Amino acid sequence: MAFEKRRTSTFVPARHAGMRALLLMASAGLAFGDDVAKTERLDFPSGGTLHLKHSIGELTVEGWDQPAVEITTIKSPKKGTPALDRVQVKAERQKDEVVVTTTWGKRDFDLEYRIKAPRQSRLVIEHKDGDVHVDGITGELHVTDRMGQITVHIPQDGQYSIDARAKLGAIDSDFPGHEERKLKFGHAFTSQTSSTAQKMYLRIGFGDITILAIRIPQNPGAPTKK
Numbered sequence: 001m002a003f004e005k006r007r008t009s010t011f012v013p014a015r016h017a018g019m020r021a022l023l024l025m026a027s028a029g030l031a032f033g034d035d036v037a038k039t040e041r042l043d044f045p046s047g048g049t050l051h052l053k054h055s056i057g058e059l060t061v062e063g064w065d066q067p068a069v070e071i072t073t074i075k076s077p078k079k080g081t082p083a084l085d086r087v088q089v090k091a092e093r094q095k096d097e098v099v100v101t102t103t104w105g106k107r108d109f110d111l112e113y114r115i116k117a118p119r120q121s122r123l124v125i126e127h128k129d130g131d132v133h134v135d136g137i138t139g140e141l142h143v144t145d146r147m148g149q150i151t152v153h154i155p156q157d158g159q160y161s162i163d164a165r166a167k168l169g170a171i172d173s174d175f176p177g178h179e180e181r182k183l184k185f186g187h188a189f190t191s192q193t194s195s196t197a198q199k200m201y202l203r204i205g206f207g208d209i210t211i212l213a214i215r216i217p218q219n220p221g222a223p224t225k226k
Helices: 013-026
Strands: 035-043 049-055 058-064 068-077 088-094 097-103 109-118 122-135 141-155 160-168 171-173 178-182 186-191 198-214
Touching (some): 035 088, 068 088, 097 109, 171 186
Parallel strands (some): 049 122, 058 122, 122 141, 160 198
Antiparallel strands (some): 035 068, 088 097
16 A cells, blocks of 8 residues: 555554653654654534544544543654645634644655544544544544545444445444445445434545444443453
8 A cells, every 4th residue: 555654553542541641742742853743622612523624644533521622743754854844734613613624745744643522523534545543433424535544433332324435445344234345346335223323424445444343341340250
């Protein structure tokens, strides 16, 4: 695949814990080596939409219980290209949306987004290239990606209306639904449970879509047997 990742993304709690020190320092907009990290926080409108335009690189959106959105970006130059001021990520409130827009010139950098948003947010992502990870968002999802990987991590006991299509790639879902393969490489997956189900519109050009269930223990308070 043409996009080269500098970091591996998995939904493992230790991964987030390992980033805490970096995020604390990043909140001051500090540079680490040639990397430049920045964190900003905006109030989020109740029932609002988080809209990412022209994002590129590795993007993670994680649901949390705060009435705000926190956006951390890490810009890393590729070898021999230390200038990162051409890469701009701007976040602003527009009525009932928080819009995050990315602009850049020559693709001579790696960019990583780590975003926390209210769990009930509606999420619209227009991603250019790279991996998109959505973890624990229970509002409507509308995610498009030209090339990379889309991973959605959602509670196993939820109700979902899924419309997922990969033009050149595969779709893997922990939830039941109808699969359809188009020609030799395309893949479509749909699932409709109820009219009130969480709606997901997922599209990727070249790459895979994975829909994972967050497992909930049957007896969360029971002691662990050794």
